[in-house]
Amino acid sequence: MRTVELLPDDRLDAHVRALWRRLRDAGLPSLAGHPHPTNRPHLTVVTAPALDVALPLPLPLLAEVGPVRFLGRALVLEVAATDGLRAVHAACWSALDDAWPGPGEWLPHVSLALNVRPSQRDRALRELGDVRPVRGRFTAARSYDTRTRTVTGLPG
Template sequence: MKVTVLTIELLLDDRLESAVRDLWESLHAAGLRSLATHRHPTNRPHITLVTTGSLDDLPGLDLPLPVTLGPVHLLGRALVRPAESPELRLLHALVWRSAGSINPLYEPSAWVPHVSLALNLPVPQRSDALALLAGLPPLSGHCVAARSYDTEARTVHEL
């Protein structure tokens, strides 16, 4: 029996989304792994709040909310830009309490909010990717919409 896993994700304003997509393309142009090559129609820059089995208890999401993308770094095998704001942390805690999560990485004490640039970055590419994107200034904008991704059906719907 397959278990449906749903994400709750925040989408970025046009300027932030464009900046992240530009980083995807820069990595790809340098011959490095990047989400630019992930061609599924649901692929777009986002911040995942939680993974859950149901959206039944999801609270209202008060958007837009401010967010700042920080310097590029590795998060495990992923290349990411961290995403921060007090409002983001408050919304995450509310969603966690209401909808819960089936993954302990999304517990408030463990959650590392971020936007992914590359997943499963090979070890030999890591230093090149970090060097390529070193020194980027923080970039502020807003999370403007929310969606849920169904990992079994590979579809999204707006929240």
């Protein structure tokens, strides 16, 4: 599988990494400890079996990240679904065969921690309870290949 991911500007990247460190320093699950060299803050737009067409990625795109919430067992920063982001998602979903999620299922977010145990949920939310939305831009795009565990830059 291949992803289409948007990468934040330096300010948003630093904001997310600071939250990763706060969670880690509090002894909670965090992507700060994820050892893979491709680990970095990102917004996944779609996942598809292949990327075999040029994608419309009109970058930069305005972004507002926050507040903190859970999506299943993942602790995430919500990303405001602006008209620009929705248009990029719809265009990528339409251009790629078997892309997921569809427009009605997509919940834009940037992950902070995966597999947070139920017993850690309240503590994680308290730890990041002061986080307010932050504005910036998505300035670059990439694709992650789940088979080879490599990334490729995408034109935008």
